[in-house]
Amino acid sequence: MSSGFNMGPFPGGNGGDLFLIIFTSVLVLIIGTFIILIIKSLMAWSSNNASPIQSLNCKVVAKRMHVSGGSGDSSASTSYYATFEFEDRSRLELEVGREQFGYIVEGDQGTLTYQGTRFKEFSRPLL
Incomplete structure (x- = not known):
């Protein structure tokens, strides 16, 4: 039924x-x-x-890390950033690799090479 x-x-x-x-x-x-x-x-x-690859003189004015994830059983990931100030006082923050982050020190002056928002290299002048 x-x-x-x-x-x-x-x-x-x-x-x-x-x-x-x-x-x-x-x-x-x-x-x-x-x-x-x-x-x-x-x-x-x-x-x-x-974007063109640019190499400009600058000074490192800040560094920071951003940690995401890591709660419970999940793993954490860390992103590394450096802020560069150019001769015209404009600033640019770029994500850098972990190894480069360790070599860059706030207050360093040198040449930043970047393409768009992609960090390429930061080199200090030879003494």
């Missing part, structure tokens, strides 16, 4: 439809976020490649 009502997987009626709508919405949101992140990364990569 059939009562003619579709109870769905949840008591009370069409709970299955609600679950499907919520699940689909969350899935579309996650996929959309990944697509946006990929597009932004490709645009930054393309912009950096189209």
Whole structure:
């Protein structure tokens, strides 16, 4: 005997439809976020490649680290940044590698080589 009502997987009626709508919405949101992140990364990569490589005299005015993750069982990742001040007093903060971060000291003066937002090298004058 059939009562003619579709109870769905949840008591009370069409709970299955609600679950499907919520699940689909969350899935579309996650996929959309990944697509946006990929597009932004490709645009930054393309912009950096189209930028000229510049070498300018500057002074290191600041250094900082940014640690993300690391709660519970997840591992942490650290990003390293240095801020450079040019002769015209303008400043540029660039992400640098861990090894370069260790060699750069606040107050150092030298030549920064960069392309767009991509750090290439910082060299001090030979004495």
